[in-house]
Amino acid sequence: MIKTIDLPTKAERHKRFGSVPPIKGSKPTDKEKMPDLQNTPNDFLFAINSVGICNVKHPVIVHSELEPKVQTTIATFALTTSLNQMSKGINMSRLTELLQQYHEEGFVLSFDHLQRFTKELAEKMEQTSATLEVTFPWFFERKSPALDKVGLMHADAKMKVTYNSDVDQYTYETGLTGAVTTLCPCSKEISEYSAHNQRGYVRIETVLYSDSVCDKDWKKALLDAAETNASAKLHPILKRPDEKLVTENAYENPRFVEDMVRLVAADLYENPLVKAFTVECRNEESIHVHDAIATITYEKE
Numbered sequence: 645m646i647k648t649i650d651l652p653t654k655a656e657r658h659k660r661f662g663s664v665p666p667i668k669g670s671k672p673t674d675k676e677k678m679p680d681l682q683n684t685p686n687d688f689l690f691a692i693n694s695v696g697i698c699n700v701k702h703p704v705i706v707h708s709e710l711e712p713k714v715q716t717t718i719a720t721f722a723l724t725t726s727l728n729q730m731s732k733g734i735n736m737s738r739l740t741e742l743l744q745q746y747h748e749e750g751f752v753l754s755f756d757h758l759q760r761f762t763k764e765l766a767e768k769m770e771q772t773s774a775t776l777e778v779t780f781p782w783f784f785e786r787k788s789p790a791l792d793k794v795g796l797m798h799a800d801a802k803m804k805v806t807y808n809s810d811v812d813q814y815t816y817e818t819g820l821t822g823a824v825t826t827l828c829p830c831s832k833e834i835s836e837y838s839a840h841n842q843r844g845y846v847r848i849e850t851v852l853y854s855d856s857v858c859d860k861d862w863k864k865a866l867l868d869a870a871e872t873n874a875s876a877k878l879h880p881i882l883k884r885p886d887e888k889l890v891t892e893n894a895y896e897n898p899r900f901v902e903d904m905v906r907l908v909a910a911d912l913y914e915n916p917l918v919k920a921f922t923v924e925c926r927n928e929e930s931i932h933v934h935d936a937i938a939t940i941t942y943e944k945e
């Protein structure tokens with residue numbers, strides 16, 4: 645049997661919980677009559693390198709060399725501009741206004757689009773430089789090594805584009821963090837049986853040559869650099885024949901964190917798109933409660 649409660653109306657409930665009617669204010673409600681504090685000129689002591697909004701979640705379309713070739717994913721944006729010393733603030737609403745405009749046109753995360761976006765952003769905000777940074781989970785199909793069982797994996801990808809109107813130039817950065825298996829060479833060497841192994845996280849950040857930004861799938865190149873140098877790849881689905889292969893593969897390719905970052909660095913060095921890079925490997929050690937970590941930063945010029 646349903647119990648009945650004699651509830652007051654919603655308006656009465658709100659009143660009882662403290663809501664009060666709006667006052668008849670004296671300040672203007674028309675946009676034209678409102679003071680524009682952000683655009684009030686004065687000497688505000690310092691120019692600002694970067695001001696804007698971050699942690700903005702938005703759906704985007706991602707193209708990929710791997711299956712699925714087209715996917716919709718949720719990205720996290722940071723949209724910022726520079727600000728000169730004589731302006732109090734930027735017009736922040738214009739940042740999300742532009743994001744909505746691109747969303748309505750179908751926002752594909754290509755360097756082409758991001759390049760257009762940052763230039764429009766700098767113009768719309770009347771500032772010399774604008775930066776768009778976007779991170780998103782990128783999904784790709786992975787087959788099991790023996791039985792070809794297909795499942796979806798993901799890595800965390802990042803794109804960053806900065807436009808500088810003073811020189812009419814862009815900078816392009818990419819990033820990817822992927823998980824791999826690493827098996828300890830020392831443990832393999834000294835033990836009668838087995839070797840400790842763990843999940844390692846490879847984080848790669850790159851600065852690309854401006855003239856090299858093209859249709860090539862940079863995500864796949866960074867994923868390959870991380871995975872093909874590891875003891876073994878991770879898989880969403882493994883049957884017994886697959887598991888045997890993955891286990892043996894890891895044993896055949898032991899890696900310290902130092903080995904990982906050096907080998908990934910060598911692949912990035914050989915990649916003609918990459919001008920500078922940072923590679924970090926962090927192993928969640930299975931024989932410790934702490935992690936092992938190594939980093940290399942390198943500039944080709």
Ligand SMILES: Nc1nc2c(ncn2[C@@H]2O[C@H](COP(=O)(O)OP(=O)(O)OP(=O)(O)O)[C@@H](O)[C@H]2O)c(=O)[nH]1
Nearest residue numbers: 675680681682683695732733734735736737738739
């Ligand atoms: N500059 C600045 N704006 C903020 C800050 N915190 C909040 N705001 C935003 O400022 C918004 C007003 O946006 P503006 O773009 O300046 O509004 P507007 O001047 O009516 O917009 P335009 O017509 O495009 O010039 C509010 O909705 C707030 O979200 C802050 O710390 N700095």
